[in-house]
Amino acid sequence: MINHSLSMPDTPLDASTPDGYRLISIGQYAHILIEKQAIIRNTWLLILLFCASVITLGSGTMAISPKEVVAVLFGQGNTMSQFIVQDIRFPRLMAAIYTGAAFSLAGCLMQTMARNRLATPGIIGIDNAAMAFAVSSVVGMGISLAPSFMALAGAATATALAFGLAGGSGTRGYRFIVAGIGIGAIAGSVTQLLLSQVSIDVANSAYPWTVGSLSARDPFMVNVLGIGIAICVIGCLLFSTQFALLPFSDQVITGLGANIKHIRIIALILCITLTGLAVAVAGPVGLVALVGPEIARVLSRYRGIPLISSALTGALVMMLSDLFGRTVLSPIELPVGIVTAVVGGPYLIWILVRRSSRSSL
Amino acid sequence: MTPTALKQKPNTFCASLSADKLTLKHGKVSIIDQLDVTLPEGQVTAIVGPNGCGKSTLLNGLSRVHTPSSGVVLLDGKDIHSLPSKEVARRLALLPQDTLAPDGITIEELIRFGRHPHQSLLKQWAMDDQEAIKYALHAADLEGLKDRLLDTLSGGQRQRAWIAMSIAQETPLLLLDEPTSALDLGHQIEVFELIRNLSRQGKTLAMVVHDLPSACRYSDHIIAMKEGKILTQGSPKDIMTKELVRELYGVDCDLMPDPMTGSPILINIRRLRS
Numbered sequence: 001m002i003n004h005s006l007s008m009p010d011t012p013l014d015a016s017t018p019d020g021y022r023l024i025s026i027g028q029y030a031h032i033l034i035e036k037q038a039i040i041r042n043t044w045l046l047i048l049l050f051c052a053s054v055i056t057l058g059s060g061t062m063a064i065s066p067k068e069v070v071a072v073l074f075g076q077g078n079t080m081s082q083f084i085v086q087d088i089r090f091p092r093l094m095a096a097i098y099t100g101a102a103f104s105l106a107g108c109l110m111q112t113m114a115r116n117r118l119a120t121p122g123i124i125g126i127d128n129a130a131m132a133f134a135v136s137s138v139v140g141m142g143i144s145l146a147p148s149f150m151a152l153a154g155a156a157t158a159t160a161l162a163f164g165l166a167g168g169s170g171t172r173g174y175r176f177i178v179a180g181i182g183i184g185a186i187a188g189s190v191t192q193l194l195l196s197q198v199s200i201d202v203a204n205s206a207y208p209w210t211v212g213s214l215s216a217r218d219p220f221m222v223n224v225l226g227i228g229i230a231i232c233v234i235g236c237l238l239f240s241t242q243f244a245l246l247p248f249s250d251q252v253i254t255g256l257g258a259n260i261k262h263i264r265i266i267a268l269i270l271c272i273t274l275t276g277l278a279v280a281v282a283g284p285v286g287l288v289a290l291v292g293p294e295i296a297r298v299l300s301r302y303r304g305i306p307l308i309s310s311a312l313t314g315a316l317v318m319m320l321s322d323l324f325g326r327t328v329l330s331p332i333e334l335p336v337g338i339v340t341a342v343v344g345g346p347y348l349i350w351i352l353v354r355r356s357s358r359s360s361l
Numbered sequence: 362m363t364p365t366a367l368k369q370k371p372n373t374f375c376a377s378l379s380a381d382k383l384t385l386k387h388g389k390v391s392i393i394d395q396l397d398v399t400l401p402e403g404q405v406t407a408i409v410g411p412n413g414c415g416k417s418t419l420l421n422g423l424s425r426v427h428t429p430s431s432g433v434v435l436l437d438g439k440d441i442h443s444l445p446s447k448e449v450a451r452r453l454a455l456l457p458q459d460t461l462a463p464d465g466i467t468i469e470e471l472i473r474f475g476r477h478p479h480q481s482l483l484k485q486w487a488m489d490d491q492e493a494i495k496y497a498l499h500a501a502d503l504e505g506l507k508d509r510l511l512d513t514l515s516g517g518q519r520q521r522a523w524i525a526m527s528i529a530q531e532t533p534l535l536l537l538d539e540p541t542s543a544l545d546l547g548h549q550i551e552v553f554e555l556i557r558n559l560s561r562q563g564k565t566l567a568m569v570v571h572d573l574p575s576a577c578r579y580s581d582h583i584i585a586m587k588e589g590k591i592l593t594q595g596s597p598k599d600i601m602t603k604e605l606v607r608e609l610y611g612v613d614c615d616l617m618p619d620p621m622t623g624s625p626i627l628i629n630i631r632r633l634r635s
Contacts, residue, residue: 018473018494019508023486030483115461241485245477247464251426251457256530257450257478302465 038309041299045312049097052316056096056323057089061330095217095281096322096336097315098225100288102278104314105232105307106271107289108296112246112305113267114176117294121155121275122286124180128187129158130279131209135191138206139198147209148221148280155276158183159268212285212337214322225277229311232270236307239266243305285337287344288314288321294347317343376452376533376565377402378423382432385415385422392418393589395432400534400582405560406567407580411610415589416569417458417538423567424455424536436534450478453534454527458542460519462511468522469507472497475529493529500562501525501555517548524555535559537568541575553579573610577601577624585609601625607633 017023017033024032057072058064064072064081071077072085107120121127133154134147161183166175191210195203208215236243242263245253253260278285292314296306299313318336321343325334379399385392392415400406400423408416421427423434425441434441441449454475462471475497476490498504501521511519520540527535540556541549549572557579560566570576576583577597584594587609593600598618606614606627614630 017486017491018469021486031486032483033485238482241477241480241482244463245474247461248474249457249459249461251421251424251455251459252461254426254446255424255450255453255455255457255527256474257445257447259446303470304463 035304038300038304038306041306042308042312045299045309045316049312049316049319052319052323053093053097056093056319057085059323059327060084060089091219091222092214092217092322093319094226095214095222096319098222098229099214099278099282099285100292100315100318101311102225102229102232102274102314103285103288104292104296104317105229105236105311106274106278107286107314108293108305108307108310109236109243109267109274110271110289111293112243113264113271115247116174116177117290119177119180120286120289120293121271122284122289123184124158124162124177125182125184125187126155126158126162126180126272126275127279127284127286128184128191130154130276131284132187132191132194133157134209134280134283135194135206138209139194139202148218148224151209151280152273152276154187155272155279158187159272163268208335209283211335212283212340213335214282215333215335217281221277221280225281228273228277232274233308233311235266235270239263240305240307243267243307246305283335283337285318285340287340287347288318291340291344291347292317377435377437378453378534378565378567379435380419380423380432381435383419383422383429383434384431385418385427386430387418391430391589393422396589396591398423398584398591398594400565400567402565403560403563404565404581405556405579406565406582406584407570407576408567408584408586409570409573409576409609410586410592414586416586419586420455420536420538420567420569421457424453425449426455426457447478450530450532452532453536454530454532456523456527456535456537456540458538460523466511467508468503468511468514468525469494469498471511471522472507472526472529475526478530493531497525497529500528500558515548516544517551520544520548520552521555524552524559528559533563533565535564535566537566539569539571542571549575573606574627577626578619578622597624 020036021033022036024034054066054069058066058069062084064085068077068081069085072082077085103121110119110121110124111117113119130151131154133150137147137150158180162176162180165179195206195210242258245256245258246263246267250260253263293306293310295313295317296309300306300309317340321339322336325336325339328334377399380396383396383398384394396419398419408419410416418427422429425434425446428442436444436449436452472494473490476493479489480486498507501524503518503521503525506514506518511522514522524537524540537556541552544552553575556566556568560581568580570580581596582594583597583600585592585600585605592608593605601616603614603616606612611633612630613633614627616625617628618624619626
C-alpha cells in the first residue's frame with residue numbers, strides 16, 4: 001500500500017544508469033544513453049546482412065563460391081568473377097539494400113507517428129502517387145522532368161493531401177489511413193489510365209515503375225538514395241528521444257514539454273524523402289515497409305521504436321526477395337515488387353487475423 | 362550517497378497557476394467563457410461538476426494543451442504560451458485521461474519519460490535523473506514492480522505508475538484529469554492517498570473528479586463548475602450545501618460531517634422531485 005510517511009528506504013542509492021543501457025559520456029558535454037540490446041541486435045543483423053550479401057553476389061546464371069566473392073570484395077579473385085561481382089551484381093545489391101532500408105525505415109516512422117501499424121507509406125498511397133507521377137513523366141504528358149524526381153514530388157503531394165484531408169494524424173491515425181487509401185486508389189487508377197492511352201512501346205518503358213523492380217534502376221538515383229538514407233539515419237538518431245514520445249497521446253507529449261507538431265513534421269519529411277527516393281530507384285515495393293518494421297519489432301521484443309533495426313531488416317527482406325525473384329524461375333526474372341507482394345500479402349492478412357493483445361490495430 | 366539524498370529537491374521556483382478571462386472553444390462552440398481561476402498553492406484542488414460542464418477542457422486549458430481563444434493562463438505570472446514548452450514542463454506536469462503508452466514498456470521505462478523535460482539532445486542522462494526516478498518509484502510505492510510491464514498491472518497500479526512519471530518530472534504543479542474514474546474503490550483510495558501525500562510534500566495539485574464525496578474528502582479546495590462557469594469555490598466544509606448539490610447534479614441529498622475527518626459526506630441521495 002501507499003507509503004504514508006515517505007520514509008527513506010535503507011538501501012543506498014546509486015546513481016547508475018538504467019538497467020540494460022550504456023551511458024556514453026564525452027566529457028561534460030554529452031551523455032548519451034544507448035540500449036545494449038539494440039547494439040547486440042543490430043550487430044547481428046549487420047552480420048546477417050553481410051552473409052546474405054555474399055550469397056546474393058555469388059548467385060545467378062554464373063555461380064560464384066562465397067570464398068571467391070569475399071576474395072573479390074577484398075580486391076582479389078579472378079578477372080571474370082571480379083567483373084560479375086563488382087560491375088553486374090554489386091550495384092543491384094546496393095540498390096536492394098538501400099531501397100529496402102529506406103522503405104522499412106519510412107514504414108517504421110510512419111507507423112509510429114500514426115500510432116497504427118497499418119499506416120505505412122505504401123498503404124496510405126505514397127508509393128502509388130510517386131508511381132503515378134513517374135509514369136506520367138515517362139509516357140510524356142508534356143512534362144519533361146526526370147521520372148525519379150517526379151516520384152519524389154508524387155510522394156510529397158500524396159502525403160500533403162492525406163495529411164490535409166485527415167486534418168492531422170488524429171488519435172489513432174484512422175482518418176489519415178482512410179484518406180491515404182483513397183489517394184492511393186486514385187493515383188493507381190490514374191496510372192492505369194495513362195498506360196491505356198499510350199502505345200505499347202511507351203507503356204513497356206513505363207512498366208518497371210508500376211511493378212517495382214531492381215533491374216531498371218537509375219545508377220544516379222541509387223547514389224542519391226544512398227546519400228539520402230545516410231542523412232535520414234542521422235536524422236533518426238538525432239531525434240530518437242523525440243520520436244520515442246510519439247506512441248504517447250498528444251496531451252502527454254505536450255505535457256512532457258515536447259512540440260508534437262515539430263516532431264510530426266520532421267518524421268513526415270524523413271518519410272517522404274525516404275519513400276520518394278526509394279520509389280525513384282525501385283518503383284512501388286511498399287510491402288517491405290510493412291514487413292521490415294514488424295520483424296524488427298519482434299526482434300526487439302516490442303521495446304522502444306526499432307528504427308535502425310527496421311532499416312536493417314528491410315534491407316535483408318528486399319535483398320532476399322530480389323535474390324528469390326532472380327533465381328527461382330531463372331532465366332525468367334520476377335520483379336522484386338511481385339515477390340514482396342506474394343510474401344507481404346499473406347503476412348498482412350496474418351496480422352489482421354491474429355488478435356494479439358500487443359496489436360495496436 | 363546517503364539515504365537522505367532521496368528527499369525530493371526543494372523546488373527552486375514558486376508555482377502559481379491562474380487563468381485570467383480564459384475563453385476556450387471546441388471549434389466554434391464556446392466551452393469556457395471568460396473564466397478567472399487561481400489554484401491555491403500547496404493545496405489539492407478538485408474541479409467538480411456535471412458531465413460536459415467543461416472541467417476537462419479547463420484542465421487542458423490550464424496545462425496549455427488547449428490553446429485559448431482569448432484570455433491568458435499565467436504560470437508564475439507569465440503567459441504559459443509565451444514560455445518554452447520544455448520550461449513549462451519543468452514546472453507543470455499533466456496526467457491526461459487518455460493514457461496511451463508504447464507497447465511493451467516497463468514501469469521504470471515509463472517513469473523515465475518523466476525526465477524528458479530535464480534532458481536534451483546531448484544530455485540524455487544525469488545523476489539527477491536516476492535520483493528522481495528512484496524517488497518517484499518510492500513515493501508511488503512501486504519499487505517492487507519497476508520491471509513489470511505496464512499492461513500487466515492492475516488499474517490502480519497503472520495509474521500510480523503514470524502519477525510516478527509526473528513525480529519524476531519534479532514539477533511543483535501537477536494537474537490530473539479524472540485520475541480515478543476507471544478504478545474500483547480500493548484502487549481509488551490508493552490513488553487519492555498518493556495525491557494527498559504529494560500535496561503534503563508541497564506540490565500544488567488540481568484534479569478533475571467525478572465522485573463528489575471523494576472530492577470533499579481528498580481536496581482542500583473545490584471548484585464547482587456548471588455550463589462553463591464557476592458556480593462557487595472554497596473549502597469543502599464551507600461550500601458544500603444541499604443547494605449546491607442540487608444545482609450541480611439535479612439530485613436531492615442530505616449532508617453530514619464525517620465523524621472521523623469532519624469533511625462533508627452526502628447521504629440519502631435521491632432524484633429531485635418536482
